[in-house]
Amino acid sequence: xxxxxxxxxxxxxxxxxxxxxxxxxxxxxxxxxxxxxxxxxxxxxxxxxxxxxxxxxxxxxxxxxxxxxxxxxxxxxxxxxxxxxxxxxxxxxxxxxxxxxxxxxxxxxxxxxxxxxxxxxxxxxxxxxxxxxxxxxxxxxxxxxxxxxxxxxxxxxxxxxxxxxxxxxxxxxxxxxxxxxxxxxxxxxxxxxxxxxxxxxxxxxxxxxxxxxxxxxxxxxxxxxxxxxxxxxxxxxxxxxxxxxxxxxxxxxxxxxxxxxxxxxxxxxxxxxxxxxxxxxxxxxxxxxxxxxxxxxxxxxxxxxxxxxxxxxxxxxxxxxxxxxxxxxxxxxxxxxxxxxxxxxxxxxxxxxxxxxxxxxxxxxxxxxxxxxxxxxxxxxxxxxxxxxxxxxxxxxxxxxxxxxxxxxxxxxxxxxxxxxxxxxxxxxxxxxxxxxxxxxx
Amino acid sequence: xxxxxxxxxxxxxxxxxxxxxxxxxxxxxxxxxxxxxxxxxxxxxxxxxxxxxxxxxxxxxxxxxxxxxxxxxxxxxxxxxxxxxxxxxxxxxxxxxxxxxxxxxxxxxxxxxxxxxxxxxxxxxxxxxxxxxxxxxxxxxxxxxxxxxxxxxxxxxxxxxxxxxxxxxxxxxxxxxxxxxxxxxxxxxxxxxxxxxxxxxxxxxxxxxxxxxxxxxxxxxxxxxxxxxxxxxxxxxxxxxxxxxxxxxxxxxxxxxxxxxxxxxxxxxxxxxxxxxxxxxxxxxxxxxxxxxxxxxxxxxxxxxxxxxxxxxxxxxxxxxxxxxxxxxxxxxxxxxxxxxxxxxxxxxxxxxxxxxxxxxxxxxxxxxxxxxxxxxxxxxxxxxxxxxxxxxxxxxxxxxxxxxxxxxxxxxxxxxxxxxxxxxxxxxxxxxxxxxxxxxx
Numbered sequence: 065x066x067x068x069x070x071x072x073x074x075x076x077x078x079x080x081x082x083x084x085x086x087x088x089x090x091x092x093x094x095x096x097x098x099x100x101x102x103x104x105x106x107x108x109x110x111x112x113x114x115x116x117x118x119x120x121x122x123x124x125x126x127x128x129x130x131x132x133x134x135x136x137x138x139x140x141x142x143x144x145x146x147x148x149x150x151x152x153x154x155x156x157x158x159x160x161x162x163x164x165x166x167x168x169x170x171x172x173x174x175x176x177x178x179x180x181x182x183x184x185x186x187x188x189x190x191x192x193x194x195x196x197x198x199x200x201x202x203x204x205x206x207x208x209x210x211x212x213x214x215x216x217x218x219x220x221x222x223x224x225x226x227x228x229x230x231x232x233x234x235x236x237x238x239x240x241x242x243x244x245x246x247x248x249x250x251x252x253x254x255x256x257x258x259x260x261x262x263x264x265x266x267x268x269x270x271x272x273x274x275x276x277x278x279x280x281x282x283x284x285x286x287x288x289x290x291x292x293x294x295x296x297x298x299x300x301x302x303x304x305x306x307x308x309x310x311x312x313x314x315x316x317x318x319x320x321x322x323x324x325x326x327x328x329x330x331x332x333x334x335x336x337x338x339x340x341x342x343x344x345x346x347x348x349x350x351x352x353x354x355x356x357x358x359x360x361x362x363x364x365x366x367x368x369x370x371x372x373x374x375x376x377x378x379x380x381x382x383x384x385x386x387x388x389x390x391x392x393x394x395x396x397x398x399x400x401x402x403x404x405x406x407x408x409x410x411x412x413x414x415x416x417x418x419x420x421x422x423x424x425x426x427x428x429x430x431x432x433x434x435x436x437x438x439x440x441x442x443x444x445x446x447x448x449x450x451x452x453x454x455x456x457x458x459x460x461x462x463x464x465x466x467x468x469x470x471x472x473x474x475x476x477x478x479x480x481x482x483x484x485x486x487x488x489x490x491x492x493x494x495x496x497x498x499x500x501x502x503x504x505x506x
Numbered sequence: 507x508x509x510x511x512x513x514x515x516x517x518x519x520x521x522x523x524x525x526x527x528x529x530x531x532x533x534x535x536x537x538x539x540x541x542x543x544x545x546x547x548x549x550x551x552x553x554x555x556x557x558x559x560x561x562x563x564x565x566x567x568x569x570x571x572x573x574x575x576x577x578x579x580x581x582x583x584x585x586x587x588x589x590x591x592x593x594x595x596x597x598x599x600x601x602x603x604x605x606x607x608x609x610x611x612x613x614x615x616x617x618x619x620x621x622x623x624x625x626x627x628x629x630x631x632x633x634x635x636x637x638x639x640x641x642x643x644x645x646x647x648x649x650x651x652x653x654x655x656x657x658x659x660x661x662x663x664x665x666x667x668x669x670x671x672x673x674x675x676x677x678x679x680x681x682x683x684x685x686x687x688x689x690x691x692x693x694x695x696x697x698x699x700x701x702x703x704x705x706x707x708x709x710x711x712x713x714x715x716x717x718x719x720x721x722x723x724x725x726x727x728x729x730x731x732x733x734x735x736x737x738x739x740x741x742x743x744x745x746x747x748x749x750x751x752x753x754x755x756x757x758x759x760x761x762x763x764x765x766x767x768x769x770x771x772x773x774x775x776x777x778x779x780x781x782x783x784x785x786x787x788x789x790x791x792x793x794x795x796x797x798x799x800x801x802x803x804x805x806x807x808x809x810x811x812x813x814x815x816x817x818x819x820x821x822x823x824x825x826x827x828x829x830x831x832x833x834x835x836x837x838x839x840x841x842x843x844x845x846x847x848x849x850x851x852x853x854x855x856x857x858x859x860x861x862x863x864x865x866x867x868x869x870x871x872x873x874x875x876x877x878x879x880x881x882x883x884x885x886x887x888x889x890x891x892x893x894x895x896x897x898x899x900x901x902x903x904x905x906x907x908x909x910x911x912x913x914x915x916x917x918x919x920x921x922x923x924x925x926x927x928x929x930x931x932x933x934x935x936x937x938x939x940x941x942x943x944x945x946x947x948x
Contacts, residue, residue, distance in 0.1 A: 107623075136547065163598075177541060330617060
């Protein structure tokens, strides 16, 4: 992609409205544009990151046996009257009437609709376990949306819903999503710690928030240092082996970890002071078992092996991909801009032509663009007539993992310079070797 | 994918509410579920088709130089007051107020928002041409939604918007989208004919609807038989060569083609009777040049080479991917079900185990599933305990291009049967050769 033909509206000044670093950097790097309070367009660079995050989420949901569907954004109020939540939900729900004066709403979540889908089609325990997810826009009309896509009103959410015959089945489904989330967050470059969360009137211990530590976190969190040494399960994890998956969950829930609201001072006091980590955290995922709350209210049952009808036991599992973009930046940036983990970077490399118009530089840059593309490296070619300093600043700001710098002196020596954005390390490489080098880079 | 672990709710009966064949088949094949009037969930099989269609649309938009962004669904009424359309749009617009009583709406289209994005970031003719597109949910509150996803209220739309310095630039942008659409429709398996459409108060001749011929079409259309012999331009088409692109458009607009409302009886009468094709048609795309209508109203201008400010000349280009699913079925089905063109089929093959529980059949089917997957063939393995007849009926109904049939007699002879869904042709193939055969099949 040639930058001269792209839309990358870099801001030189820090936007005044941005209170946290991710919001500031997303605006400055031309990733988003605010359209209304808590509502954003994803500009080309931002959409590329979102697509990569969604792709990873999908792969890990599918690996864990969840099946993707896509429910509409606008829902009928009648469905929410069945569960009793239409009246309960309050002002966060965006409500409207259609031209026939039927009450409708923009879905803030999908328990009701997915339960309706389930009861329409599934009759027997033989069709379980079932886990349906979708990645769809939600709207929650927050009083004071802020922090950019971290707390917006219209946001993307991956929400999965599991259906099982009984509590044991539901717990196995919960465990699969637990492990799937560990893998998902690691793949997008985050170290997320599962922390017990409040289950409210449902009770039980099956609710976890996945938290990343960041100075700008919204809440205080507490955990044992051991979490930093735990190994995230690999891509070969066998999700059909319930006891294996359960062991992984045990290992990841054994050390102390709690959000502010679940914090237990006594248990905390029993941990050696040097093992205690008290920090600020950002919630990036939430998994929750709620049993028969919706299946009873909405009459979603299956025939069991005993020939009787059983209300299905359910759970829900959410990740906000738009929020995740911001969380990754909170966790990975420096004073010059974003530092994208490779797996979610908008491009693999920025190719900087320091002297466009110079015949040799143009030729070498053109050739490197072709070579890198052929090597499977997604490259943004800065062919604009900006001065070199501005190009370097832009490349650092947008945080692409590698920079390939083509200038008259290097070209004269048959070399290009490669810079690693994260480490700052620069090396000179023969022009012919650049593609092979970056094509195989992590 | 094992069918026993999938959600594929096949209907045996014809649903009474479905008036046209695509709606009937999408319900029967378990692709969609209606959630409210004109609102549908895409079930797993339906979503797979939609994803493939979107992927092709994206590739062809990108190839033609358009850049993907993603705008929110909910828009501020203020933006639409600038263009004057907030009052004009009428009851098709779904309107609401947020908790602060600000007027909002669910976007039926995005001219205003994309013009706002343009004017925020683009200042100079040097940044043109620019074409921004997104694939996002729209809502139009039709009085009487019907025909399933063919005419729903909430629907997916790919809408692109081009920005150019002047009419000549805008015409070149229009031509690129024209050719991009020819390629897109051919790749999804449709023969679409561009027909001049009404430009209303804008005037000029830059408006075309892309129409496919189908008995169940919504309107009468007229065209010259020559269209069926025209060659759709290849993947190597050079979209940066304006005059080449213009020649393609000329070739595709020369023969007579008109929708009912643009039909010219005199021109029609001059065509030899044997060359006249009068049929029913379904609109699958619409491209439209509207000049400075929105840029003047919303003050979107750039500095030209003359140093003066120029309101940009714009066009919009729409394809409805959800509608396209239905249109493809209208064009490609038989009495047994859907016949998917390979490029948009939800799976490449259905693997039918006629006798699950039989040790040899299970072993061979398991091995074939692995082999086919390894060969890059996306396979749905029917491992359920339904009787063979029902499995064949399901495979025909969901319209996957190939069926691989594993039964006790064939397994005894070391063979599986391969059936081509479109032609009905069946052949016996050594088990070891099945994957190589289908992995390389078109």
